[in-house]
Amino acid sequence: MGILEIVIGLVCLLIGAGVTWFIIMKSANSRAQKIVDDATKDAEVIKKNRLLEAKEEILEMKAEVEKQANARTQKMQANENRLKQREMTLNQRQDELNKKNAEIEELKLNLENQHEVFNRRNQEVEKLHRQSVEKLESISGLSAEEAKGSLIDSLKEEAKTDAQSYINDIMDEAKMTANKEAKRIVVQSIQRVATETSIENAITVFHIDSDEVKGRIIGREGRNIRALEAATGVEIVVDDTPEAIVISGFDPVRREIARLSLHQLVADGRIHPARIEEVVAKTKKQIEDEIVETGKRTVIDLGIHGLHPELVRLVGKMKYRSSYGQNLLQHSRETANLCAIMASELGLNPKKAKRAGLLHDIGKVPDDEPELPHAVLGMKLAEKYKEKPEIYNAIGSHHDEVEMTTLLAPIVQVCDAISGARPGARREIVEAYIKRLNDLENLALSYPGVVKTYAIQAGRELRVIVGADKIDDQDTEKLSNEIARKIQTEMTYPGQVKITVIRETRAVSFAK
Numbered sequence: 151m152g153i154l155e156i157v158i159g160l161v162c163l164l165i166g167a168g169v170t171w172f173i174i175m176k177s178a179n180s181r182a183q184k185i186v187d188d189a190t191k192d193a194e195v196i197k198k199n200r201l202l203e204a205k206e207e208i209l210e211m212k213a214e215v216e217k218q219a220n221a222r223t224q225k226m227q228a229n230e231n232r233l234k235q236r237e238m239t240l241n242q243r244q245d246e247l248n249k250k251n252a253e254i255e256e257l258k259l260n261l262e263n264q265h266e267v268f269n270r271r272n273q274e275v276e277k278l279h280r281q282s283v284e285k286l287e288s289i290s291g292l293s294a295e296e297a298k299g300s301l302i303d304s305l306k307e308e309a310k311t312d313a314q315s316y317i318n319d320i321m322d323e324a325k326m327t328a329n330k331e332a333k334r335i336v337v338q339s340i341q342r343v344a345t346e347t348s349i350e351n352a353i354t355v356f357h358i359d360s361d362e363v364k365g366r367i368i369g370r371e372g373r374n375i376r377a378l379e380a381a382t383g384v385e386i387v388v389d390d391t392p393e394a395i396v397i398s399g400f401d402p403v404r405r406e407i408a409r410l411s412l413h414q415l416v417a418d419g420r421i422h423p424a425r426i427e428e429v430v431a432k433t434k435k436q437i438e439d440e441i442v443e444t445g446k447r448t449v450i451d452l453g454i455h456g457l458h459p460e461l462v463r464l465v466g467k468m469k470y471r472s473s474y475g476q477n478l479l480q481h482s483r484e485t486a487n488l489c490a491i492m493a494s495e496l497g498l499n500p501k502k503a504k505r506a507g508l509l510h511d512i513g514k515v516p517d518d519e520p521e522l523p524h525a526v527l528g529m530k531l532a533e534k535y536k537e538k539p540e541i542y543n544a545i546g547s548h549h550d551e552v553e554m555t556t557l558l559a560p561i562v563q564v565c566d567a568i569s570g571a572r573p574g575a576r577r578e579i580v581e582a583y584i585k586r587l588n589d590l591e592n593l594a595l596s597y598p599g600v601v602k603t604y605a606i607q608a609g610r611e612l613r614v615i616v617g618a619d620k621i622d623d624q625d626t627e628k629l630s631n632e633i634a635r636k637i638q639t640e641m642t643y644p645g646q647v648k649i650t651v652i653r654e655t656r657a658v659s660f661a662k
Contacts, residue, residue, distance in 0.1 A: 449465065482511055485565045496557070505537075512531055525547070540559075544561075590603075
């Protein structure tokens with residue numbers, strides 16, 4: 151009985167499990183079917199949406215294509231209208247051309263008729279002219295060409311003789327009056343010949359032992375070089391140039407301060423912003439003391455007394471300035487000595503002349519940068535520091551910015567030009583110097599009859615050798631004047647150029 155119950159219980163469990171499984175499977179099938187149905191419905195919706203979007207895109211594309219087609223149609227219509235307008239214009243022009251061609255043909259016929267008439271008349275005139283010439287030739291015994299040549303030659307010789315005689319008379323008169331007018335010419339007529347062209351040096355090159363020093367001068371993130379530029383007011387250029395640093399600036403005193411400061415910093419080895427400021431301050435004091443000392447020594451050497459201390463300092467500052475490559479202090483000393491000599495020769499006060507000559511360029515070394523010519527600025531400085539009127543007038547008028555009121559002014563102007571124009575005083579580029587000499591020689595060689603030319607005395611004299619068989623004695627003077635006039639008009643040169651034409655006749659024979 152117990153076993154049967156157990157078996158029945160197991161059968162019931164199995165039947166219950168089967169029923170449960172069947173129920174679960176049926177529920178799962180219904181869920182799966184529902185999911186499939188939902189998916190089918192979603193797919194249909196998506197399909198419809200995609201179809202709608204595709205139709206909208208097709209409609210938009212169709213509208214765009216129609217728009218472009220309409221635009222092209224309008225453009226083609228406009229082009230067609232323009233072509234029709236041009237065709238009408240061309241037809242009108244063609245009609246006008248046809249009318250003008252008809253008028254030209256009519257004019258051409260008229261011209262041909264007139265030309266025939268003119269030819270007939272011309273033949274008659276030529277016939278009459280030949281008859282007249284034959285009669286004249288038979289009467290005079292000369293042909294027309296011979297008579298024309300003879301007349302031209304006689305007129306040429308007469309004109310050449312009269313011109314040369316007139317030139318010689320003028321030269322003789324000038325030579326006779328030259329000595330009497332010499333002093334007046336020196337005082338009133340000599341003017342500067344050098345042009346005011348700036349060729350000042352604006353850089354100073356500082357040489358170093360090795361390129362390793364460049365990094366120390368620049369410093370970390372460039373702080374050393376920035377501190378040095380700020381303290382000195384110049385630009386320090388550190389590039390690939392071996393063993394060299396460029397100091398750039400228009401103020402030569404600042405460049406000198408920077409150069410000396412760099413020299414001291416490199417020699418000391420300690421390069422940092424605080425040390426740079428200290429060294430630059432000491433160097434500035436040293437340069438100022440040296441400027442004052444140089445000014446005092448200059449005025450003592452020249453024997454000039456009672457000069458204002460500020461003017462003495464400006465004179466010393468000239469040591470660090472150059473003009474056309476010529477040291478400004480040396481130029482001023484030369485001008486002062488020349489002024490004293492010329493004033494003595496003309497019977498004027500040599501001390502005043504020397505004083506004006508020394509101070510004539512102080513306007514080139516002011517402490518500030520006023521917008522005035524250096525001559526006018528120098529005059530204002532001299533007037534400010536109680537110089538006499540004739541002194542500051544000579545300073546202000548040596549470049550003709552101010553009217554000259556005394557005889558001292560033209561003396562300063564002349565001596566300034568003499569000091570700057572002497573050979574070797576001012577820098578001239580070698581290539582430009584050689585080119586100027588070659589141009590002088592080639593200019594003279596371009597004249598007929600010239601055999602050789604020599605530019606001597608640094609281009610201050612041009613000697614021209616001519617052939618004795620090609621040019622006579624009268625023509626040599628004429629040639630000299632022509633070459634001088636051509637040099638004045640076509641060339642730029644300092645001072646004056648003397649032209650010497652040499653004509654030599656040699657007779658050689660041998661005794662056997």
